[in-house]
Amino acid sequence: MTDRVATCRCGQLQARCTGDPVRVSVCHCLACQQRSGSAFAVQARWPDERFELTGTFCEWSRVGDSGGQAIYRFCPDCGSTVAYVNDGMPGVTAVPVGAFADPDFPSPKFSVYEERRHRWVAIVGDDVEHTD
Structure with a gap:
């Protein structure tokens, strides 16, 4: 079974993910754009039993456009x-795909909040699967 390790930029916070992700998606919502600092965010999700976070982290939460709460863990x-x-x-726990620093990471199969997609972006x- 494949192990993947995602890290923060300084390397002290690490996420170890075992096996293939259950979902890889692109989100175009404004909050993901702000979080990623890009025109969209790409994330992969693993069942909690195949995910381990090590290192020191802080948490911040917000209520999303869907009305649900998200809790972010950051260095x-x-x-x-x-x-x-x-x-x-x-x-399940989501991990930003860029944190893996792996150009061969599996491609996304879902693109959500496309009504907020920058018009020059094409997934x-x-x-x-494309959804508004």
């Missing part, structure tokens, strides 16, 4: 978000 030293959970997907693939 207190460099500020990188390494994991988060939300009410909409209980029992392509015959097997990608």
Whole structure:
């Protein structure tokens, strides 16, 4: 079974994920744009029993556009978000794909909040589900 390790920029906070993610998605919501500092965010999710977070982290929570709460776990030293959970997907933890620093990471299969997508962004693939 594959182990993947995601880290913050300074390396003190690490997420170890075992096996394949159960979901890889792109989110175009404004909160994800702000969190990632980009036009969209890409995240992968693992069942909590195949996820382990080590190191020191801080938490910050917010209520999302869907009305559910999300709790973000980030490094207190460099500020990188390494994991988060939300009410909409209980029992799984999301990890920003960029934290893996792996250009061969599996591609996303879901693209959500596309009504907020920057018009120059195109998420392509015959097997990608698109939702507003």
